[in-house]
Amino acid sequence: MTSGVVSARLTDEQYQRNFSDVHLPLTAHEASIEADRCYFCYEAPCISACPTEIDIPLFIRQIATGTAEAAAKTIFESNILGGICARVCPTETLCEEACVREEAEGQPVEIGRLQRYATDTLMNIDEHPFERSADTGRSIAVIGAGPAGIACAHRLAMKGNRVKIFECLPKGGGLNEYGIAAYKTVDSFAARELQWIMGIGGIEIETGCEPIDSEQLDHLRQSFDAVFLAVGLRGVNALDIGGDDIENVGNAVDFIAGLRQAEALSEIPVGRQVVVIGGGMTAIDAAVQSRLLGAQDVTIAYRRSQSEMSASRHEQDWATSKGVRLLTQVRPVRIIGRDKVQEVELEYTKTNAQGHIVGTGENFRIGADLVLRAIGQKIVQISDVLTTKDGKISVKGAGRTNLAGVWAGGDCAAGGQDLTVTAVAEGRDAAEDIHQVLNN
Amino acid sequence: MVSLRSDFLGISSPNPFWLASAPPTDKEYNVRRAFEAGWGGVVWKTLGLDPHIVNVNGPRYGAVWGPDRRLMGLNNIELITDRPLDVNLEEIKDIKRDFPDNAVVVSLMVPCEEQCWQDILTRVEDTGADGVELNFGCPHGMSERGMGAAVGQVPDYIKMVTAWVKSSTHLPVIVKLTPNITDIRYPARAAKAGGADAVSLINTISSITGVDLDNFSPEPSIDGKGTHGGYCGPAVKPIALNMVAEIARDEQMSNLPISGIGGVTTWRDAAEFISLGCGNVQVCTAAMTYGFRIIEELNAGLAQWMREKGFTSIADFQGRAVRNVTDWQFLNLNFVTKAEIDQDLCIKCGRCYAVCEDTSHQAIAMKPNRVFEVIDEECVACNLCINVCPVDGCITMRQLAPGEKDLRTGETINADYRNWTQHPNNVAASSSE
Ligand SMILES: Cc1cc2nc3c(=O)[nH]c(=O)nc-3n(C[C@H](O)[C@H](O)[C@H](O)COP(=O)(O)OP(=O)(O)OC[C@H]3O[C@@H](n4cnc5c(N)ncnc54)[C@H](O)[C@@H]3O)c2cc1C
Ligand SMILES: Cc1cc2nc3c(=O)[nH]c(=O)nc-3n(C[C@H](O)[C@H](O)[C@H](O)COP(=O)(O)O)c2cc1C
Numbered sequence: 009m010t011s012g013v014v015s016a017r018l019t020d021e022q023y024q025r026n027f028s029d030v031h032l033p034l035t036a037h038e039a040s041i042e043a044d045r046c047y048f049c050y051e052a053p054c055i056s057a058c059p060t061e062i063d064i065p066l067f068i069r070q071i072a073t074g075t076a077e078a079a080a081k082t083i084f085e086s087n088i089l090g091g092i093c094a095r096v097c098p099t100e101t102l103c104e105e106a107c108v109r110e111e112a113e114g115q116p117v118e119i120g121r122l123q124r125y126a127t128d129t130l131m132n133i134d135e136h137p138f139e140r141s142a143d144t145g146r147s148i149a150v151i152g153a154g155p156a157g158i159a160c161a162h163r164l165a166m167k168g169n170r171v172k173i174f175e176c177l178p179k180g181g182g183l184n185e186y187g188i189a190a191y192k193t194v195d196s197f198a199a200r201e202l203q204w205i206m207g208i209g210g211i212e213i214e215t216g217c218e219p220i221d222s223e224q225l226d227h228l229r230q231s232f233d234a235v236f237l238a239v240g241l242r243g244v245n246a247l248d249i250g251g252d253d254i255e256n257v258g259n260a261v262d263f264i265a266g267l268r269q270a271e272a273l274s275e276i277p278v279g280r281q282v283v284v285i286g287g288g289m290t291a292i293d294a295a296v297q298s299r300l301l302g303a304q305d306v307t308i309a310y311r312r313s314q315s316e317m318s319a320s321r322h323e324q325d326w327a328t329s330k331g332v333r334l335l336t337q338v339r340p341v342r343i344i345g346r347d348k349v350q351e352v353e354l355e356y357t358k359t360n361a362q363g364h365i366v367g368t369g370e371n372f373r374i375g376a377d378l379v380l381r382a383i384g385q386k387i388v389q390i391s392d393v394l395t396t397k398d399g400k401i402s403v404k405g406a407g408r409t410n411l412a413g414v415w416a417g418g419d420c421a422a423g424g425q426d427l428t429v430t431a432v433a434e435g436r437d438a439a440e441d442i443h444q445v446l447n448n
Numbered sequence: 449m450v451s452l453r454s455d456f457l458g459i460s461s462p463n464p465f466w467l468a469s470a471p472p473t474d475k476e477y478n479v480r481r482a483f484e485a486g487w488g489g490v491v492w493k494t495l496g497l498d499p500h501i502v503n504v505n506g507p508r509y510g511a512v513w514g515p516d517r518r519l520m521g522l523n524n525i526e527l528i529t530d531r532p533l534d535v536n537l538e539e540i541k542d543i544k545r546d547f548p549d550n551a552v553v554v555s556l557m558v559p560c561e562e563q564c565w566q567d568i569l570t571r572v573e574d575t576g577a578d579g580v581e582l583n584f585g586c587p588h589g590m591s592e593r594g595m596g597a598a599v600g601q602v603p604d605y606i607k608m609v610t611a612w613v614k615s616s617t618h619l620p621v622i623v624k625l626t627p628n629i630t631d632i633r634y635p636a637r638a639a640k641a642g643g644a645d646a647v648s649l650i651n652t653i654s655s656i657t658g659v660d661l662d663n664f665s666p667e668p669s670i671d672g673k674g675t676h677g678g679y680c681g682p683a684v685k686p687i688a689l690n691m692v693a694e695i696a697r698d699e700q701m702s703n704l705p706i707s708g709i710g711g712v713t714t715w716r717d718a719a720e721f722i723s724l725g726c727g728n729v730q731v732c733t734a735a736m737t738y739g740f741r742i743i744e745e746l747n748a749g750l751a752q753w754m755r756e757k758g759f760t761s762i763a764d765f766q767g768r769a770v771r772n773v774t775d776w777q778f779l780n781l782n783f784v785t786k787a788e789i790d791q792d793l794c795i796k797c798g799r800c801y802a803v804c805e806d807t808s809h810q811a812i813a814m815k816p817n818r819v820f821e822v823i824d825e826e827c828v829a830c831n832l833c834i835n836v837c838p839v840d841g842c843i844t845m846r847q848l849a850p851g852e853k854d855l856r857t858g859e860t861i862n863a864d865y866r867n868w869t870q871h872p873n874n875v876a877a878s879s880s881e
């Protein structure tokens with residue numbers, strides 16, 4: 009196998025197979041059998057386990073009685089991005105973990121797939137299910153077209169407000185478009201969904217704008233009745249061990265964005281030996297997609313124990329099932345290579361009495377021709393006057409910042425879980441609050 | 449725009465779903481929750497005279513379950529309300545005051561004496577209730593005391609009591625019928641003759657759901673003994689639909705309004721009852737199985753279906769199916785179909801083969817690799833294979849076109865309608881020619 013970072017490691021057929029839908033959609037027959045398993049629990053635990061509190065038993069009963077369109081409407085009333093959420097939510101730690109059948113027989117009702125069945129049914133008839141209320145005369149600027157921004161914009165527009173979204177990237181969708189693993193959102197779903205959501209009317213979106221900065225924020229605060237910040241986490245944490253300028257050492261998020269935007273997957277170069285540093289969802293996605301692009305050895309190097317990884321057990325198992333090696337209790341100390349990376353030097357670690365990670369002094373090296381950093385994203389601050397908490401914009405209630413007329417939600421706001429579905433919930437709730445404040 | 453609004457005997461409700469007279473409507477607390485959840489109306493749990501009756505203190509329900517313990521049939525030995533009359537009347541008044549837009553009908557059962565009916569009707573009118581329903585249906589406990597089904601099984605009594613009630617109140621009067629009779633048209637005609645504004649049906653069916661095989665007592669077992677109770681829930685829907693249809697197409701009834709009851713569980717059931725002529729439906733077991741929130745699915749599902757069909761009001765499809773209910777002798781014998789198995793959908797379980805081979809017409813062939821195919825020469829189109837197939841739409845019936853040959857009979861399909869009364873094998877038909 010060719011060493012170094014090269015493209016076209018696989019045949020077209022292999023690419024197609026590796027990057028097809030990870031969970032096949034349910035057929036009508038499968039959906040009716042699965043829907044029949046729901047017990048229609050009273051105050052069902054799955055509802056409160058969903059950050060957007062979708063009325064799950066109701067929508068499942070609607071599928072069971074042959075009205076998937078009505079089921080979809082139930083979903084969209086709580087979560088207008090119910091389509092992408094059905095594909096990307098870690099349901100094993102959300103609704104499905106709470107299902108009483110998980111308790112009863114270790115096999116929850118497949119809520120995520122049923123949700124996809126319902127939302128696909130309605131979205132395929134290509135009709136927007138909601139009507140916009142009469143114009144309120146209010147206008148709101150939304151910064152960032154990720155899930156938080158889109159959810160907020162839709163709810164505001166539905167209530168009759170006018171919304172303008174400012175997005176600095178060439179396409180809207182945020183990480184739905186640039187970050188989520190390719191096999192979770194096939195056939196340009198993110199773009200199609202955004203288009204469909206815009207069907208409510210009253211939303212204008214400007215892509216490819218200059219990133220909104222402090223000065224522009226002041227300007228927007230004057231020209232709009234309110235501003236919602238949904239800028240996500242555009243920065244990446246650095247590794248502080250040098251070697252950043254060595255060729256083929258890069259950020260996992262950039263690698264994934266490149267992959268998501270590629271015309272053809274065969275254009276994406278990948279190493280023969282890939283080392284991913286980190287322990288979260290981004291690390292898993294970068295590692296798995298490297299394997300699927302044809303890398304021979306892919307290692308995730310994580311400094312704590314496996315149970316401390318922020319990626320769920322389900323995701324860890326998914327990675328190992330794809331042939332990714334999980335190496336835990338190791339930290340990188342040096343990246344070695346003259347012009348191109350050749351090796352990574354790692355040191356074993358342990359946790360000391362204070363709970364800190366310390367090196368044991370034992371080092372070893374593993375070969376690497378591509379090194380991807382996935383040690384966390386961080387906010388690129390918009391304005392010094394915004395107060396922060398744990399490096400994110402601090403908010404009270406439904407996303408109110410310390411600046412009058414400015415709300416924030418999604419990954420950029422403190423609290424929350426850095427998931428698509430929490431971003432949607434925060435965007436929606438901020439919209440309700442903004443609407444209340446502006447129209448009362 | 450689709451409107452679910454219902455107008456039954458001039459009683460208006462936001463949707464055609466009423467809760468039937470039963471535990472869900474036995475107290476103000478329940479009824480308040482029901483209206484808050486979105487139910488269109490209630491028929492209050494049957495009131496009787498004081499001193500109020502008492503219920504057994506052991507279990508009062510028996511059950512029949514489908515797969516996954518889905519409740520298919522429920523049986524009860526409960527009686528009418530076991531709370532004082534004053535308390536119920538006070539609560540009805542409060543409810544009607546707080547929910548003027550919802551239908552509140554009061555179910556009644558008192559002894560067969562005119563005075564008793566007059567007294568209670570005056571008191572019901574004072575509550576502001578929208579109408580009364582006469583419970584001539586309860587099959588257990590009360591019938592032994594000369595009430596409920598004891599009245600409902602004798603058409604003359606139905607007519608007599610209904611007439612008393614009509615002459616003592618201005619409220620709309622609904623007569624609730626018992627299914628524990630041989631021909632539902634007789635009690636229905638009696639209700640009409642007595643002046644009823646509508647009939648509602650069915651009340652529960654006399655039943656024993658099971659026997660405890662340890663103590664040999666019928667279920668539910670009270671100190672080792674059991675008694676017959678009233679059966680309801682999804683299992684009774686077919687019986688209710690037939691009785692509704694018999695009344696709806698009976699010329700002597702001349703379109704007397706019907707409130708459909710019996711196994712209504714999903715929006716589909718309601719659409720079926722209404723298309724067979726009902727003006728609204730009443731629900732008991734489904735609410736007792738899943739709680740009040742199913743009303744959201746009932747409303748949304750019915751509205752979606754109506755939108756798809758282009759109906760804008762309940763009246764648009766009410767009674768649509770009545771004209772298609774006929775007698776067996778008028779069914780078209782020249783309508784010939786054959787079962788057809790979709791090999792792409794087939795999961796190769798072989799259930800169709802087992803039932804056709806063992807119990808029917810040996811019309812399915814089992815070929816190598818578990819391929820199942822219909823033998824047209826043998827298929828009589830009975831439908832059993834479709835009924836036992838676990839995959840919806842896998843086996844369907846194909847209608848043979850005129851001119852095509854039926855390989856079973858060797859006859860060419862005739863486009864003309866021909867029923868039993870015109871068939872040569874019908875001795876009665878040929879002798880009359
Ligand atoms: C690789 C990866 C995989 C993930 N996989 C999953 C998953 O499987 N399931 C899951 O639930 N979550 C997943 N997540 C997390 C999820 O994607 C985020 O939590 C979610 O997208 C946050 O939404 P958001 O709207 O807050 O921010 P984003 O989606 O990041 O959107 C923010 C938008 O704002 C724009 N923007 C930023 N700054 C400015 C500015 N100054 N001016 C104008 N526009 C600006 C950005 O370009 C971007 O489009 C993943 C994240 C990553 C990185
Ligand atoms: C526990 C129980 C008590 C009932 N009590 C009454 C009653 O007091 N009066 C009455 O008219 N019908 C009574 N019914 C019958 C119901 O109103 C209804 O006619 C019957 O259950 C069929 O509807 P369903 O299949 O939706 O349950 C009772 C039913 C049950 C299950």
Ligand code: SF4
Nearest residue numbers: 046047049054107108
């Ligand atoms: S917890 Fe499970 S069984 Fe209960 S309502 Fe939710 S999905 Fe259905």
